[in-house]
Amino acid sequence: MPNRHFAQTQYPILSCLSQRWSPRAFDPARTVSDAVLHRLFEAARWSASSYNEQPWRFFLARREADAANYEKAIACLIEPNQAWARQAPVLVLTAVSTRFTHNNTPNRCAVHDLGLAVGNLSAQATHEGLCVHQMGGVLLEKMRETYGIPAGFDPFTAIAIGHPTSPAAVPENMRQMETAPRQRKALDDIVFGGQWESKSGIF
Amino acid sequence: MPNRHFAQTQYPILSCLSQRWSPRAFDPARTVSDAVLHRLFEAARWSASSYNEQPWRFFLARREADAANYEKAIACLIEPNQAWARQAPVLVLTAVSTRFTHNNTPNRCAVHDLGLAVGNLSAQATHEGLCVHQMGGVLLEKMRETYGIPAGFDPFTAIAIGHPTSPAAVPENMRQMETAPRQRKALDDIVFGGQWESKSGIF
Numbered sequence: 404m405p406n407r408h409f410a411q412t413q414y415p416i417l418s419c420l421s422q423r424w425s426p427r428a429f430d431p432a433r434t435v436s437d438a439v440l441h442r443l444f445e446a447a448r449w450s451a452s453s454y455n456e457q458p459w460r461f462f463l464a465r466r467e468a469d470a471a472n473y474e475k476a477i478a479c480l481i482e483p484n485q486a487w488a489r490q491a492p493v494l495v496l497t498a499v500s501t502r503f504t505h506n507n508t509p510n511r512c513a514v515h516d517l518g519l520a521v522g523n524l525s526a527q528a529t530h531e532g533l534c535v536h537q538m539g540g541v542l543l544e545k546m547r548e549t550y551g552i553p554a555g556f557d558p559f560t561a562i563a564i565g566h567p568t569s570p571a572a573v574p575e576n577m578r579q580m581e582t583a584p585r586q587r588k589a590l591d592d593i594v595f596g597g598q599w600e601s602k603s604g605i606f
Numbered sequence: 607m608p609n610r611h612f613a614q615t616q617y618p619i620l621s622c623l624s625q626r627w628s629p630r631a632f633d634p635a636r637t638v639s640d641a642v643l644h645r646l647f648e649a650a651r652w653s654a655s656s657y658n659e660q661p662w663r664f665f666l667a668r669r670e671a672d673a674a675n676y677e678k679a680i681a682c683l684i685e686p687n688q689a690w691a692r693q694a695p696v697l698v699l700t701a702v703s704t705r706f707t708h709n710n711t712p713n714r715c716a717v718h719d720l721g722l723a724v725g726n727l728s729a730q731a732t733h734e735g736l737c738v739h740q741m742g743g744v745l746l747e748k749m750r751e752t753y754g755i756p757a758g759f760d761p762f763t764a765i766a767i768g769h770p771t772s773p774a775a776v777p778e779n780m781r782q783m784e785t786a787p788r789q790r791k792a793l794d795d796i797v798f799g800g801q802w803e804s805k806s807g808i809f
Contacts (some may be wrong), residue, residue: 410652412648412652413644413648414641414645414648414698415645415729416645416648416649416652416730417622417729417733418728419620419622419729419784420649420652420653420726420729421612421652423652423654425654436721437808439616440619441616441793441808441809442617442618442619442809444796444797445615445616445617445618445619445793446619446620447796448736448790448791448793448796449613449615449619449623449624449626449790450623450725451626451628451728451738451740453740453742454714455789457790457791457796459796460797460798460799461795461796461798462797462798462800462806463797463798463799463808464800465807466686468807469759469799469800469807472691472799472800473802475800492744494796511742512742512763513723514717514718514721515717515718515720515724515762515763516721517659517718517721518717518718518719518721518722518725519721519722519725519728520725520757521718521721521722522653522721522722522723522724522725522726522729523623523725523729524674525654525722526620526622526623526725526729527619527620527623530620533666535654537654539656539714539715546638550798550800550801550802551801551802552802553802559718560718585650586658587652587660588651588660590644590647590648590651591664593650593651593660593662593664594647594663594664595663595664595665595666595753596665596666596672596675596696597665597667597675597753598680598754599675599753599754599755599756603666604666604671605640605644605645605666606644
């Protein structure tokens with residue numbers, strides 16, 4: 404995995420965070436073992452959540468272990484994502500509970516907390532030498548129908564997981580995205596003090 | 607920090623994830639240095655987001671460096687959270703951009719991606735020996751007015767950051783929560799196969 408994909412950080416952070424990036428070029432020849440998948444989902448499972456609701460749900464699709472199930476998952480992606488994601492040996496679809504179990508009121512933080520759990524999964528995957536590419540580009544109603552997602556839960560995203568490979572593996576129109584420099588807003592543009600867009604005073 | 611707070615994992619995961627927990631008992635005598643805060647926000651900054659929108663915004667309030675600003679932040683929490691959170695030396699309030707910059711359409715993943723960024727911050731904080739307690743219990747309209755959060759952005763959560771201390775430091779009615787065993791759903795209850803609540807086959 405070439406270092407140019409890693410974050411060029413201003414301050415040193417954990418390698419499981421700085422080495423995370425979202426490739427489109429996955430190596431179709433390298434699978435992910437069940438032992439590694441155990442650790443990825445265990446990491447997600449121990450995330451924080453509002454009232455410990457744990458609103459996250461995952462559908463696992465492994466290309467080698469169950470090709471039919473994998474094709475079901477692929478068919479829930481928008482076509483531009485299908486083009487590259489089917490190189491990844493593992494696809495995960497996500498769903499989220501929309502209400503609190505303890506009182507049946509709407510859980511305003513449910514989708515946020517799904518993000519926390521997927522962030523944990525992503526950090527663990529990076530530590531395992533894997534790459535994760537999350538996709539908002541999914542067919543939500545198709546996901547609901549395909550997987551029988553009941554009322555009270557919403558389908559949300561898809562996640563491709565695998566080992567990265569050369570950009571030559573993806574369609575030509577996507578190669579530039581594989582090698583473009585990583586960019587982020589400046590810290591003063593995301594961390595404010597006591598007013599919107601005021602300086603925090605620490606940078 | 608007593609180990610009973612750490613996750614009792616079935617499978618081994620990164621310590622920055624397994625050692626994360628959300629105390630109410632923060633040590634008011636131990637501050638957090640600017641150098642550590644740099645790393646926390648740098649970690650958040652390098653999170654993934656849909657179309658690299660980076661929808662997360664943070665308001666930083668340090669009790670020692672700026673007491674007036676800290677009180678502003680405290681006043682945006684619901685009262686049960688104020689009771690314990692003011693022991694923490696650092697409070698962060700969060701907001702999120704609701705639309706994509708590139709085409710001004712609604713960003714369905716914005717709140718999810720805020721969760722990803724806060725998850726990064728939380729992992730880095732855990733690695734630094736800190737604890738993070740996220741709160742959905744905030745006064746959203748008060749946050750908007752207090753900080754001048756403009757249209758197109760929504761106030762979302764608060765985050766207390768500091769070093770944990772003895773449960774004796776929190777009001778008596780909260781002490782049990784400090785020492786209760788950590789609980790999570792079983793992996794088969796959150797990771798499914800090709801249908802809702804079907805087994806994934808890996809556990």
